[in-house]
Amino acid sequence: MWKYLISLALLATPATAQEGPFSEGSEARSWNLAWEEPARFEATVVDMLCEVAGDCANECATGRQLGLLRAADGVLTYPNKNNQGIFTGAAVDLEPYCGMEVEVDGLMIEDEYVGATNVYLVQRIRAAGEEEWVTANRWTDAWEVQFPEAAAEEGRWYRNDPRVLAEIEGEGYLGTGESWQEAWEITR
Amino acid sequence: MKHVITAALICAAGPALANGEEVTIRGEVIDTWCYFSGVMGGPDAVQGTAHHTCAIWCSAGGIPVGLLGEDGTVYMILSINGDDQNASGQTQLELASHDITASGRLFARDGLNYLVIDEVVEDHGITNTNHTDFGVVPGFAIPNPEG
Numbered sequence: 001m002w003k004y005l006i007s008l009a010l011l012a013t014p015a016t017a018q019e020g021p022f023s024e025g026s027e028a029r030s031w032n033l034a035w036e037e038p039a040r041f042e043a044t045v046v047d048m049l050c051e052v053a054g055d056c057a058n059e060c061a062t063g064r065q066l067g068l069l070r071a072a073d074g075v076l077t078y079p080n081k082n083n084q085g086i087f088t089g090a091a092v093d094l095e096p097y098c099g100m101e102v103e104v105d106g107l108m109i110e111d112e113y114v115g116a117t118n119v120y121l122v123q124r125i126r127a128a129g130e131e132e133w134v135t136a137n138r139w140t141d142a143w144e145v146q147f148p149e150a151a152a153e154e155g156r157w158y159r160n161d162p163r164v165l166a167e168i169e170g171e172g173y174l175g176t177g178e179s180w181q182e183a184w185e186i187t188r
Numbered sequence: 189m190k191h192v193i194t195a196a197l198i199c200a201a202g203p204a205l206a207n208g209e210e211v212t213i214r215g216e217v218i219d220t221w222c223y224f225s226g227v228m229g230g231p232d233a234v235q236g237t238a239h240h241t242c243a244i245w246c247s248a249g250g251i252p253v254g255l256l257g258e259d260g261t262v263y264m265i266l267s268i269n270g271d272d273q274n275a276s277g278q279t280q281l282e283l284a285s286h287d288i289t290a291s292g293r294l295f296a297r298d299g300l301n302y303l304v305i306d307e308v309v310e311d312h313g314i315t316n317t318n319h320t321d322f323g324v325v326p327g328f329a330i331p332n333p334e335g
Contacts, residue, residue: 031225031227033225033226033227034226035225035226036225048266048274048302049266049267049272049274049304051297052266052295052297052302053207053208053266053267053293053295053302053304054206054207055266055267055272055304058272061272063272063273063274063275063276063277064272064273064274064275065252065266065274065275066275075298076297076298076300077298078252078264078300080220080221080224080225080251080252081221081225081251086249087242087245087246087248087249087251088249088250088251089221089246089249089250089251089252089275089276090250091250091275091276092250092275109224109225111224111226113231114223114224114226114231114260114262115224115260115261115262115300115301116224116225117298117299117300118298118299118300119220119221119224119225119300121225139249139250157249158245158248158249159331161248163248163278163281164244164245164248167244167281167282167284168241168244171240171314173240173241173324173329173330174237174238174240174241174314174317174319174324175237175240175284175285175314176237176314176317180330180333181333183324183330184330184332184333186319187319187323187324187330188323
């Protein structure tokens with residue numbers, strides 16, 4: 001029954017995004033999230049592990065999370081999500097700009113109840129001084145290069161990713177060892 | 189909710205240092221985007237067995253993982269056991285939804301907590317069996333085995 005209540009709660013989510021301190025000029029697309037704020041700002045792309053903990057030996061290397069050090073106030077924002085609606089983060093999209101000054105546009109999440117502040121969904125990026133925006137949707141392109149055989153299969157990446165499939169094979173869809181059939185039946 | 193498994197115990201807390209505060213914390217390794225954004229429902233539904241498959245997807249997809257403590261505090265995980273692959277890395281992927289006790293260094297920056305895990309002291313496995321309350325989230329996470 002809960003899954004139906006959750007669905008109803010999602011439908012009841014307000015469709016109009018709230019304005020925030022960096023909303024001016026934003027053309028961000030709403031995701032109909034309760035605590036989203038359009039946010040467009042200038043920032044420096046930084047390596048999170050280096051910026052927060054001083055671990056800079058592999059600064060900006062592939063596979064490390066990247067942040068946005070906002071120019072206006074020096075606040076470190078954490079891009080958790082890129083523009084693709086398929087369980088994908090933002091590091092791949094930001095990596096070409098690591099160490100550079102950029103302008104970004106997207107949605108800021110500010111929800112005190114769950115401790116979310118300065119959490120960002122980046123939708124488009126451009127290097128300082130550039131005219132053209134780049135949409136933050138590179139993740140699946142990079143995945144296809146890394147896993148060409150899986151990419152050739154039918155279906156979304158997350159249904160074919162060999163690492164995901166290995167985890168599900170090992171622990172099941174619920175993570176507690178049930179077979180596929182059992183997991184299906186007990187969650188209906 | 190009855191199925192609160194993410195017991196967080198700060199067993200040892202040294203003074204705040206430039207290189208972080210030494211802590212030991214117990215909690216669940218979560219997918220932070222679904223937890224913070226509410227995109228799939230309330231916070232209790234986007235953890236545990238109900239959300240395990242999605243947590244795997246998000247970890248593999250490069251969404252930052254966090255440690256959700258008993259008091260609801262979220263610690264953004266920056267590295268685990270020296271593995272700095274915090275975007276799609278294998279170490280964090282294998283711990284998706286797991287209830288762990290971790291020791292490491294805690295940092296705070298602009299309203300978020302960050303954790304460098306120096307050692308996973310104990311992996312308690314997946315203990316939050318909340319699929320009994322929420323089913324599976326999202327509903328399509330488990331495909332129909334009959335096609």
